[in-house]
Amino acid sequence: NAGVMQNPRHLVRRRGQEARLRCSPMKGHSHVYWYRQLPEEGLKFMVYLQKENIIDESGMPKERFSAEFPKEGPSILRIQQVVRGDSAAYFCASSQGSESPLHFGNGTRLTVT
């Protein structure tokens, strides 16, 4: 069984560009979570989605960041007009439901130059 798939593994963007990070959950999982890990820091929750719905976005910056999990296709984390402070590892996790463990992908490492 394939795990949580994230792509790209590495992404380089210049300041002001847009970054799109994709996450395909494990088969049968309809819950997706996004986390961010700044260099040498802990994992911080960003957003929790179910199919076509944002359930909890309390950790998402108010500007430039958005997330979606459409009925078909992967979940997308979108960062507009990236700045150097956005450089981090972004991890996606999925679960079958709120009573199931989260399973994480290996992340997308975003570097803003």
Next chain:
Amino acid sequence: DAKTTQPPSMDCAEGRAANLPCNHSTISGNEYVYWYRQIHSQGPQYIIHGLKNNETNEMASLIITEDRKSSTLILPHATLRDTAVYYCIVRTNFGNEKLTFGTGTRLTIIP
């Protein structure tokens, strides 16, 4: 805020049992104890979780005290590949409850 307290670092000799403690004195009756680990540059890996009974799987054992205020993760025969940061997290298993990571314990397995 993380609801758990863990030592920042521990060493363990290869082949020995690694016992990682966690305090969660404010745990609620409906909160589970979860353990994850993060090996350098990889995504967090689920290890085990439990409510009040001890649990065992192919990776580890989880011992939860009777009052549920603390727990211990046991890796029975540590290998070099077990070197990682280990996170103890409390989480309700209903509703839309995310995992809140603290700073964890950096476990180093010594050859």
